[in-house]
Amino acid sequence: MRALEDRYGRVATDLRVSLTDRCNLRCSYCMPEEGLDWLANERLLSDDEVVRLIDIAVTILGVREVRFTGGEPLVRRGLVDIVQRTAALAPRPELSLTTNALGLARTAPALAAAGLDRVNVSLDTVRRETFLEITRRDRLDDVIAGLEAAQAAGLGPVKINAVLLRGVNDTQAAELLAWSLERDYHLRFIEQMPLDAQHGWDRAAMVTADEILAHLETRFSLSPAVEPRGSAPAELFRVDGGTGTVGVIASVTRPFCGDCDRVRLTADGQVRNCLFAREESDLRGAMRDGASDEELAERWLIAMRGKRPGHGIDDPTFLQPDRPMSAIGG
Structure with a gap:
């Protein structure tokens, strides 16, 4: 087995697999109300191609965790089969799903039976009018039902990812935390990142981590957890x-x-060694041209060697990636 190590000694063991760039919400910090030009079907990896590349990552390159993302992965018809086939790999990776939970009430039992371990659900508010303002869809009840179904199916701990938007839901942070604690959901607030399709991100308008904590401390007493964070992104x-x-x-x-x-790994088979990378390595084309598993693994290793030391958001020369978050995968 060969490690996906970059030039700075970091080893990638966590693979994020985007299954589609499509989404059934229109969150204001992600995409415009009219949506985007979706990838053509022939550009998307087939189910077999997705599983083959995951197999290479797990059995040759040492990946231990696989998270399925989008867009919205629940709109991918072959999702349950992909999960089941990935869970059958040896060694078996830990499997998770990042979702907006629309449709999760219907699919959670099948996903659990297929081998999915847990879910992360994107939810920025528990107020119906604010949910509609952010997502441009009146689907809060469906998200709540999806959360409940995931928990009942044993897809836990159920985690919630929330983004605070200044003047929209930033004063609701403590309310969302209280709601999550009552239901034993694990809440994580994420600083808004420059990954919107509109390229309208403004650092001055972003709600910072310090501000998030200040909002929470209006109602709760917070103390650092004893457990070391390790490579986990959340403090x-x-x-x-x-x-x-x-x-x-x-x-x-x-x-x-x-x-x-x-x-x-994007839905069209491109390796991205960083969320903010502006370069990609094409595995789909090589695979369709007949490359062996070893040749694809070598391409992946080369892609990782080009990883930069940091995302560079604070650098004056920083350029936002051409792809928005919906086309990269979270």
């Missing part, structure tokens, strides 16, 4: 001295690039 805090925790992912103001253990 954890105990809530009111109890067993409940809340996490803050300060991707912009407190970057953790030095501990990064991730690599990404």
Whole structure:
């Protein structure tokens, strides 16, 4: 087995696999209301191609965790079969799913039976009017039903990812935490990152980690968790001295690039060695041209060697990736 190691000694063991660039919400910080020009079907990896590349990552390159993302992965028809086939790999990787939870109430039992271990659900508010403002869809009840179904199916711990938007939901942080704690969901707040399709991100308008904590401390007492963070992106805090925790992912103001253990595979078969990379390595074309597993693994290794020491958001020369988050995968 060969490690996906970059020039700085970081080893990627966590693979994020985007299954589609399509989404059934239109979150204002991600894409415009009318949506985007979706990838043509012939450009997307087939189910067999997805599983083959995951197999190479796991059995040849030492990947231990696989997370399925999008767009919205639940709109991928072959999702359950892909999960089942990935769970059958040896060694078996840990399997998770990042989703907006629309349709999860219907699919959670099948996903659990197929071998999915847990889910991360994107939810920025529990107020119906704010949910509609952010997502441009009146689907809050469906998200809540999906969360409940995931928990009932044993896809836990169920994690919630939330982004705070200034003047929209930033004053609702404590409310969302209380709601999550009552239901035993693990809440993580994420600083808004420059990955929107509109390229309208403004650092001055971003709600920072310090501001997130200040909002939470209007209602709760927070103390740093004892457990070391390791390569996990979230800094954890105990809530009111109890067993409940809340996490803050300060991707912009407190970057953790030095501990990064991730690599990404887009829905059209491109390796991205960083969320903010502006270069990609094409595995789809090589695979369709007849490349062997070893040749594809070597291409992957070469792609990782080009990884930069950090995302460079604070560098004056920083350029936002051409692809938006929906086309990269979280």
